[in-house]
Amino acid sequence: DGGITQSPKYLFRKEGQNVTLSCEQNLNHDAMYWYRQDPGQGLRLIYYSQIVNDFQKGDIAEGYSVSREKKESFPLTVTSAQKNPTAFYLCASKNFAAGAYEQYFGPGTRLTVT
């Protein structure tokens, strides 16, 4: 089945460690996005990529890094520079073809840093 997978569902790390969140899609979508969601809040854009080997910062990119070496993969690294990394992270993708409107979301990764 086509879709977006994020693994793991729950992730625990010690403060000061970098951690990489996985996002893979088999929808052949051009664009991919990373969002952060804090309790009771909406989604805030961290990074997005419209094409392989290219990506742009979103509204809250500080302390995060990404790569887009393959069309289907867009991993997010939460670095030790991110001051409040504990959050729910959602990956999304979108097709740029005509008539394709919505973003498709993965199931999310809940990161807890102590």
Place this chain on the structure above:
Amino acid sequence: AQKITQTQPGMFVQEKEAVTLDCTYDTSDQSYGLFWYKQPSSGEMIFLIYQGSYDEQNATEGRYSLNFQKARKSANLVISASQLGDSAMYFCAMRDAGLNTGNQFYFGTGTSLTVIP
């Protein structure tokens, strides 16, 4: 500046009744898209309905309809015949039309809907 505003943090509705979730947006673009997503407690984001800025008719998808009032910049979601499974967070979102922003989506802070049996 806030692009999407949802002023109802929480709403309650009786089962089988209709409910309206409010959403206002802010953009100077002529071409844009408006979306509603549902987020159950599991965390996944489920796409519900889409309205294009040039669409003259309000969008409908089953029990969901979008009350689009362009002059007021509002895009309210109407859920008819509420079911217990409708209890979730609901997010309004707008897609930026700028080619340089990767079709960026802007999300509101959400409305928590509880359906009462």
